[in-house]
Amino acid sequence: GNSVTQMEGPVTLSEEAFLTINCTYTATGYPSLFWYVQYPGEGLQLLLKATKADDKGSNKGFEATYRKETTSFHLEKGSVQVSDSAVYFCALSDRSGGYNKLIFGAGTRLAVHP
Amino acid sequence: DVKVTQSSRYLVKRTGEKVFLECVQDMDHENMFWYRQDPGLGLRLIYFSYDVKMKEKGDIPEGYSVSREKKERFSLILESASTNQTSMYLCASSPPLLSGYTFGSGTRLTVV
Numbered sequence: 001g002n003s004v005t006q007m008e009g010p011v012t013l014s015e016e017a018f019l020t021i022n023c024t025y026t027a028t029g030y031p032s033l034f035w036y037v038q039y040p041g042e043g044l045q046l047l048l049k050a051t052k053a054d055d056k057g058s059n060k061g062f063e064a065t066y067r068k069e070t071t072s073f074h075l076e077k078g079s080v081q082v083s084d085s086a087v088y089f090c091a092l093s094d095r096s097g098g099y100n101k102l103i104f105g106a107g108t109r110l111a112v113h114p
Numbered sequence: 115d116v117k118v119t120q121s122s123r124y125l126v127k128r129t130g131e132k133v134f135l136e137c138v139q140d141m142d143h144e145n146m147f148w149y150r151q152d153p154g155l156g157l158r159l160i161y162f163s164y165d166v167k168m169k170e171k172g173d174i175p176e177g178y179s180v181s182r183e184k185k186e187r188f189s190l191i192l193e194s195a196s197t198n199q200t201s202m203y204l205c206a207s208s209p210p211l212l213s214g215y216t217f218g219s220g221t222r223l224t225v226v
Binding site for chain 2: 034036041042043044045046049089097099100101102103104105106107
């Protein structure tokens, strides 16, 4: 079945460092891909998405490109801030069984220090 | 501001109790979902619903049931709570074409 694999955390960075969180997927067909962020004590928020190959999603300085050839959707940010500390989830849309739903990765915790 | 509201942020229940977790959305979304979140396991789908009075099992439905009597409300029921159901429970809703979910803030349930 369809699945999402994320790099294990925690990822610990200093402020202004470059961030990459790896995400690869297994899917039949052409799923949409998403990144969600969960700040401490809150639910998940949609960070960005891409609906077809070579699309780039971007928001709040974060970017991810839908790479069908490598089945990847890695999250990047050029300069992280302390306020980016959160758990990041990669997800794909799954239409098996005739219903649309999301399948999530295990999440990657990011800690940014001043 | 559109919203998904979960009735409780924290709950403590005893083993064997019947537990109700409530979720209400104000976006007129057709689709609603219940996930549980556990460290290292990410989010796992328990049940979902695509219409009033309609429900479908997700990946881990055992020990749970759901109710959707009105479009805006989707309830998760633990028929007889057990300690292995201690978890964070997240409700979400979406429009039919799945442009993305809107999540509630979550309910952290502890079963003792």
